[in-house]
Amino acid sequence: QQQVKQSPQSLIVQKGGISIINCAYENTAFDYFPWYQQFPGKGPALLIAIRPDVSEKKEGRFTISFNKSAKQFSLHIMDSQPGDSATYFCAASPSGNQFYFGTGTSLTVIP
Amino acid sequence: DAGITQSPRHKVTETGTPVTLRCHQTENHRYMYWYRQDPGHGLRLIHYSYGVKDTDKGEVSDGYSVSRSKTEDFLLTLESATSSQTSVYFCAISRASGRARETQYFGPGTRLLVL
Numbered sequence: 001q002q003q004v005k006q007s008p009q010s011l012i013v014q015k016g017g018i019s020i021i022n023c024a025y026e027n028t029a030f031d032y033f034p035w036y037q038q039f040p041g042k043g044p045a046l047l048i049a050i051r052p053d054v055s056e057k058k059e060g061r062f063t064i065s066f067n068k069s070a071k072q073f074s075l076h077i078m079d080s081q082p083g084d085s086a087t088y089f090c091a092a093s094p095s096g097n098q099f100y101f102g103t104g105t106s107l108t109v110i111p
Numbered sequence: 112d113a114g115i116t117q118s119p120r121h122k123v124t125e126t127g128t129p130v131t132l133r134c135h136q137t138e139n140h141r142y143m144y145w146y147r148q149d150p151g152h153g154l155r156l157i158h159y160s161y162g163v164k165d166t167d168k169g170e171v172s173d174g175y176s177v178s179r180s181k182t183e184d185f186l187l188t189l190e191s192a193t194s195s196q197t198s199v200y201f202c203a204i205s206r207a208s209g210r211a212r213e214t215q216y217f218g219p220g221t222r223l224l225v226l
Contacts, residue, residue, distance in 0.1 A: 006153070032213050043115075043201050043217030044154070089153055093213060097142070097161065098169065101153035 003027060004092050006102025013109050019077040021105045023090035026071060030092040030100075035064065035075050038087045038104075047088070048075070080109045114138045115218035117202050123224045130189040132221050134202030136182075141207035143185040144169075144215065145177060147198040154201065160185055161207075192225045199223070 005024045013019045023033075031052055036044035050057045050064040050073065057064045063076040077084055090102040114137035124130050134143060144159040146169075156169030158177040166177050174196060176188045189196055202218040 002152075004153075034213070034215075036217075041219075043203075043219055045217065046214055049213070091154075097159060097167070099144075099154075099156060099215070100170070101155070103151055103153040 002103065003100035004090060004102045006090050006105060008105060009103070010106040011108070013080045013107065015080060015082060015109055015111050017080050017109075019080045019084070019107055019109070020074060021088055021090070021107075022072065022074045023092075023102050024070075024072045025092050025100075027092070027094065028071070029094040031095075032093040033064070033066065033073050034091050034093075034099075035062075036089045036091065036101075038089065044089060077107075080107075082109045082111050085109050115202060115204060115216060117200075117218040117221045119221060120219065121222045123226065124192050125226050126193055127191050130192050130223065130225075132187045132200055132202075132223070134185045134187070134218060136185075136202075136204050138204060138216075139182060140204040140216075141182070142205040143179065144203040144205075145175070145185065145187045146201045146203065147171065147196075148201060148220070149198050157187065157200075192223075194225050197223060197225045 034049035035047045037047045038044040048059050052068050061078045066073045088105045093099045116135045118133045145157040146154040148154045155171045160166045160179040178186045200221045203215040205215045
């Protein structure tokens with residue numbers, strides 16, 4: 001059973017547009033929600049993370065929105081660039097040892 | 112990549128043979144993890160270690176064992192490989208202190224094909 005549900009599976013966005021990826025969870029013990037970016041042939045790399053005590057976190061063009069009551073969080077990529085084309089994974093952790101990942105979203109940014 | 116190497120990077124083996132994958136780090140991080148990545152499943156935690164000789168099971172540990180005799184090395188063993196263990200395996204590390212341990216750094220991965 002997938003602990004973290006991620007959508008969409010794939011996403012195509014025009015250069016300069018906004019990319020939005022959504023994730024949902026059920027386990028209220030989760031208290032850390034990272035997003036990872038993965039390029040083909042590479043390992044995932046931490047992009048940005050949030051804790052449930054804030055509703056939004058922004059780092060450059062990347063923003064996480066967090067809705068604790070709905071148990072949902074999303075990644076927004078503003079001014080999407082072709083170099084952002086990659087697979088994105090959301091994840092959740094209850095303690096820092098166990099991590100549960102979403103199934104991934106393949107993002108393609110068209111020039 | 113944050114001082115993490117995995118070996119081998121690619122391996123083809125036959126069903127029923129034992130396989131050992133190695134993760135080596137030069138960061139002196141306390142926590143080490145083994146994940147498998149499969150289409151439609153994302154990454155799933157197999158085992159992790161919180162210190163030398165200290166390990167625990169993850170979400171999909173059946174058919175896998177691990178060992179950590181030194182801080183820098185974390186071995187993943189498939190005792191008798193099956194086709195369902197065909198996957199890409201990633202090692203990850205994180206620091207021990209407080210919330211810093213929740214930043215995981217991933218290695219380059221090992222592609223394993225079990226025929």
